Each structure stands twice: as structure tokens, then as C-alpha cells.
Amino acid sequence: MDFKKDFPIFQHRPQLIYLDNAATSQKPLVVLDAEKDYYERLNSNIHRSAHFLAEEATIAYEETRQTVADFIGTEKKHEIVFTRNATEGINLVARSYGDACLQESDEVLLSKMEHHSNIVPWLQLKERKGVNVRYLDIDENGQFVFDSSQITSKTKFVSLTGMSNILGSIPDLKPIIAAAHAKGAKILIDACQLAVHSPINVQELDADFLVFSAHKMYGPTGVGVLYGKEELLKKMPPFLGGGEMIQEVFEDRFTPNDIPQKFEAGTPNISGVVTFKAAIDYIGKIGFDKIRSIEQELTEYTLNKLSALPYLKLIGPKTTDNRSSVISFAMEGIHPHDIAEGLSQKNICIRAGHHCGQILMDTWGLPATARISLAFYNTKDDIEQAVHALEEVYKYFH
Amino acid sequence: MDIYAQNILDRYKKPFYKDKKLDASIRHKEANHSCGDVVEVDLQMQGDKVTAYSFSGNGCAISMASADMLGDLATGLTKKEILKLTKEEIYKMLGIEISVRRSKCALLSLLALQNALIDESRH
Numbered sequence: 001m002d003f004k005k006d007f008p009i010f011q012h013r014p015q016l017i018y019l020d021n022a023a024t025s026q027k028p029l030v031v032l033d034a035e036k037d038y039y040e041r042l043n044s045n046i047h048r049s050a051h052f053l054a055e056e057a058t059i060a061y062e063e064t065r066q067t068v069a070d071f072i073g074t075e076k077k078h079e080i081v082f083t084r085n086a087t088e089g090i091n092l093v094a095r096s097y098g099d100a101c102l103q104e105s106d107e108v109l110l111s112k113m114e115h116h117s118n119i120v121p122w123l124q125l126k127e128r129k130g131v132n133v134r135y136l137d138i139d140e141n142g143q144f145v146f147d148s149s150q151i152t153s154k155t156k157f158v159s160l161t162g163m164s165n166i167l168g169s170i171p172d173l174k175p176i177i178a179a180a181h182a183k184g185a186k187i188l189i190d191a192c193q194l195a196v197h198s199p200i201n202v203q204e205l206d207a208d209f210l211v212f213s214a215h216k217m218y219g220p221t222g223v224g225v226l227y228g229k230e231e232l233l234k235k236m237p238p239f240l241g242g243g244e245m246i247q248e249v250f251e252d253r254f255t256p257n258d259i260p261q262k263f264e265a266g267t268p269n270i271s272g273v274v275t276f277k278a279a280i281d282y283i284g285k286i287g288f289d290k291i292r293s294i295e296q297e298l299t300e301y302t303l304n305k306l307s308a309l310p311y312l313k314l315i316g317p318k319t320t321d322n323r324s325s326v327i328s329f330a331m332e333g334i335h336p337h338d339i340a341e342g343l344s345q346k347n348i349c350i351r352a353g354h355h356c357g358q359i360l361m362d363t364w365g366l367p368a369t370a371r372i373s374l375a376f377y378n379t380k381d382d383i384e385q386a387v388h389a390l391e392e393v394y395k396y397f398h
Numbered sequence: 399m400d401i402y403a404q405n406i407l408d409r410y411k412k413p414f415y416k417d418k419k420l421d422a423s424i425r426h427k428e429a430n431h432s433c434g435d436v437v438e439v440d441l442q443m444q445g446d447k448v449t450a451y452s453f454s455g456n457g458c459a460i461s462m463a464s465a466d467m468l469g470d471l472a473t474g475l476t477k478k479e480i481l482k483l484t485k486e487e488i489y490k491m492l493g494i495e496i497s498v499r500r501s502k503c504a505l506l507s508l509l510a511l512q513n514a515l516i517d518e519s520r521h
């Protein structure tokens with residue numbers, strides 16, 4: 001099945017080999033059409049104005065909320081808050097829940113493979129409130145080094161990735177969530193990478209909060225999702241103030257709106273949210289069973305090809321167990337930037353750098369890595385061309 | 399495959415000024431954190447003039463070749479002349495087209511060199 005034909009960028013750039021999907025995915029025609037359609041037929045502000053067009057736009061916007069709720073397995077659509085991206089979702093929780101519910105010397109538990117967006121908001125909370133931030137170690141397979149003694153009565157919040165954007169590993173969260181809840185701590189899952197590769201059920205997981213970004217899952221930029229348990233969102237103070245998030249405003253006070261509007265101040269990215277539904281529907285039409293099986297096969301193929309290069313070192317899990325299609329590596333004596341530059345000359349896009357994961361890089365003594373990240377629309381031919389280019393890069397420098 | 403011009407590759411593979419262990423009077427390090435590039439510049443001065451240059455560090459071919467070629471350019475110049483060096487002069491020295499995404503790599507050593515001299519004048 002040629003899925004690339006669903007994505008117009010591959011028609012406009014037939015030579016393009018796009019292996020940087022973990023940074024952002026390409027967008028299928030159905031998503032691009034949905035955005036155009038919104039602006040051509042529906043454009044209006046939402047939740048305000050007493051005319052039919054505003055009502056239709058509001059309905060479309062709220063339909064996406066329902067779609068997202070179904071997508072992650074909650075029955076309560078008001079547990080879905082739209083943000084700009086995953087980063088904003090984490091900031092919202094750190095600001096609102098963190099400021100209201102955490103005290104000096106309470107502990108926030110993270111891991112050493114978190115993305116900077118799941119570290120810096122907690123370091124900012126540390127600056128504001130004096131909480132302690134501690135990090136779980138990572139083993140060579142990209143799993144958390146964890147036993148329940150790591151969560152103590154001081155631990156009030158745990159915030160962990162559902163899939164590493166550097167190693168591609170999918171850590172086992174269930175024992176950590178159980179241990180956190182046993183001690184009364186709340187847990188946020190950063191599903192920014194996971195959400196496009198694997199079905200998620202927040203009820204089964206029993207996550208308190210979960211975030212992801214539409215742009216990494218074939219949707220538009222500028223839309224993120226924060227899931228939060230109803231009872232938590234209800235007791236949290238608003239994050240940003242303005243229109244939409246209030247019920248009443250007086251000269252000296254205001255009353256906030258109900259959830260989720262309480263957390264959606266100002267005119268949101270209406271077209272983006274409406275369009276996001278098309279992306280989720282697109283994923284649903286293909287189905288995660290198929291997406292996973294294609295991606296697992298491509299990952300295995302890539303791992304085998306890369307392992308066959310004696311001068312190349314894989315970083316992270318070497319097998320397809322408990323991982324998805326993000327693969328980091330280093331090449332003897334060649335800086336990752338030079339690898340990416342060489343591939344770029346062949347129209348192959350990969351990422352090089354620290355991938356917003358400086359703590360892991362420092363811990364493992366890596367200045368940077370090169371990273372291939374695959375989507376189900378990639379092909380074995382893409383991988384072969386990339387591997388061939390890697391061989392050429394090696395020859396060029398040796 | 400021909401990623402960079404031959405002069406860049408040559409200076410990257412066989413640098414003249416790398417790790418010379420100068421009895422340096424001035425030393426300054428700069429890092430480009432997002433790429434993981436690090437350059438430390440060591441200088442010997444006589445009065446206002448740079449009389450010897452060395453660098454250490456690691457990074458991509460452009461950052462390392464640029465740091466090495468900067469030794470040719472900087473040796474013999476006065477502090478004032480060095481502080482006036484521009485990015486255009488560095489691009490000219492490299493003799494290749496530098497894309498926006500690589501400009502930080504090309505200019506890291508100039509930053510280290512100029513900041514070394516700025517540090518120095520603060521003491």
C-alpha cells in the first residue's frame with residue numbers, strides 16, 4: 001500500500017525522503033482539505049455571538065473535543081483541554097496544579113530521558129515554590145530504573161514520557177502509576193511521541209494528566225491536547241486569564257468558567273482544532289493495528305541495516321521490543337551534523353543534535369546523536385537510500 | 399558524495415592549530431549547545447597583537463575547519479582588528495556557501511576568539 005500518495009508534499013517533492021517524523025509529521029490531503037473547508041464554509045468565532053455561523057463553528061470545534069476524548073478513552077469530553085502544543089499542556093499543569101497544590105520541599109519525580117518541555121516547567125516551579133526535582137535513571141534499553149521505594153511520602157508529582165523522542169523506547173508506566181497513586185502522588189504522561197504510534201486509554205492507564213501535540217500526528221501545528229481528570233481540573237485555578245475562561249467579571253474580581261473553557265482563554269486555534277479531527281479520523285481509518293505492524297517492520301528493517309554497519313553505533317534498544325520507530329545512532333569519528341548534512345544533499349531529512357534531551361546526552365556522555373524517525377508512510381526503499389547515503393558519508397570522511 | 403569543499407575537509411582532517419598546548423595567556427570556551435559543538439581558543443599575545451593561536455574542542459567539520467582556518471587569519475592581528483572581524487569575513491575565509499542552518503557552526507570559533515579578547519580587557 002502506498003500511503004505516500006495521501007500526502008501532497010511527496011507529490012510536490014518526489015525526491016523527498018522524510019525521516020524526521022518525530023520532529024513533526026507530514027500532513028495528508030484530508031487534513032489540508034479540512035482546513036481549507038473550515039475557512040471557506042464555517043469561519044466564525046466560537047462560543048460567542050448569537051448567529052448560526054458561530055454556532056456551526058462551535059459545533060465543529062466541540063466535535064473534535066469528542067473525537068479526542070474517544071481517541072484516548074475517556075467518556076468525559078470536558079476532560080479535554082485544547083492548548084497550543086504539548087509543551088503548553090505541561091506548563092499549564094505545572095503552573096496551575098503545581099502552584100496551587102505543591103509546597104516547598106515536596107518532590108517532583110521526572111526521568112533523565114524527558115524532553116526539555118517536561119523538565120523546564122518543573123525547574124521553573126522549583127524556582128517559584130522551592131520543590132525538589134529528582135530524576136529516574138534510564139537503562140540501556142531506554143527503560144526507567146524504577147522500584148516503588150523511589151516514590152516516597154515527599155513525592156507529590158510524577159511526570160514521565162510515554163515514549164522517548166531520543167531512544168524510541170516505550171517505558172512500562174503501569175507500575176510507576178500504581179506506586180505513585182499508592183502514595184497519593186499525581187502523574188502526568190507526556191504522550192507527545194507515543195500518541196501517533198500506539199493506542200492510548202487514559203482510564204486503563206489511570207493517568208491523572210496526559211499531553212500531546214497534533215502536529216506530530218498528521219494534524220496541524222498550533223494545537224495541543226491536555227487531558228486531566230475531572231476532579232483535578234475542577235479544583236485547579238485558571239492558567240491564563242481573558243475571554244472564554246470567565247463566567248462573570250466585576251471591577252474587582254471574576255468567576256471562572258467551568259472546565260474545560262476555564263483553561264481555554266482567548267480565541268483558540270479554531271481552524272487547527274477543527275482540522276485535527278480529520279487527522280484523528282485518518283489515523284482511525286488506517287487503524288493502529290496496521291500502523292503499528294508497518295512501523296514495527298520498518299523499525300526492524302532499519303535496525304538490521306544499521307547494525308550491519310560496523311562503524312555505526314545504535315543508541316538505545318537494539319530490538320523492536322518495547323519501542324517504536326525512533327532510532328538514534330552515532331558514527332565513528334563523524335559529527336551528527338555532518339551526517340545530517342550529507343543525507344540532506346541526497347534529499348534525506350534526519351535530525352542531528354541533542355533532541356531537546358540534554359540531560360540524557362550528558363549522562364551518557366554524548367555530545368549529540370543522529371536520529372531517524374519513521375512513520376507508516378515510509379518505505380523500505382527510503383531506508384535503503386538512507387543507509388546507502390550513510391555508507392557514502394562514512395567513506396567521505398575516512 | 400561531496401559534502402564540503404576540499405579545503406574544509408582537509409583542515410577538518412588535518413588541522414594545523416588544534417591542541418597545540420600553547421603557554422597561553424588567554425583562553426576562552428564557547429559551546430553551541432543545540433549541536434553539541436565546543437571550541438576553546440588559546441592565545442599568546444605580545445602587547446596588543448596575537449602572536450600564537452591554538453584551539454581545542456569537538457564539533458562538525460565546518461565548526462572545526464573554521465576554528466582551524468581562523469588561526470591563519472588571527473595570527474598577527476591586533477585586538478582591535480580581531481574585534482572588527484565580521485561573519486562575512488569568516489564566510490569568505492571558508493570559501494563556501496554557508497546556509498542559515500550552519501551559520502552557528504561557522505561562527506562559533508570567531509565568537510570564542512572575540513570573547514577571549516573581551517574577557518581579557520575586563521581584567
Ligand SMILES: Cc1ncc(COP(=O)(O)O)c(C=O)c1O
Binds near residue numbers: 023118163213
Ligand atoms: C517527548 C516529547 N515531549 C514533548 C515535546 C514537545 O512538543 P511540542 O513542541 O509540540 O510542544 C516533544 C517534541 O519534540 C517530544 O518529543
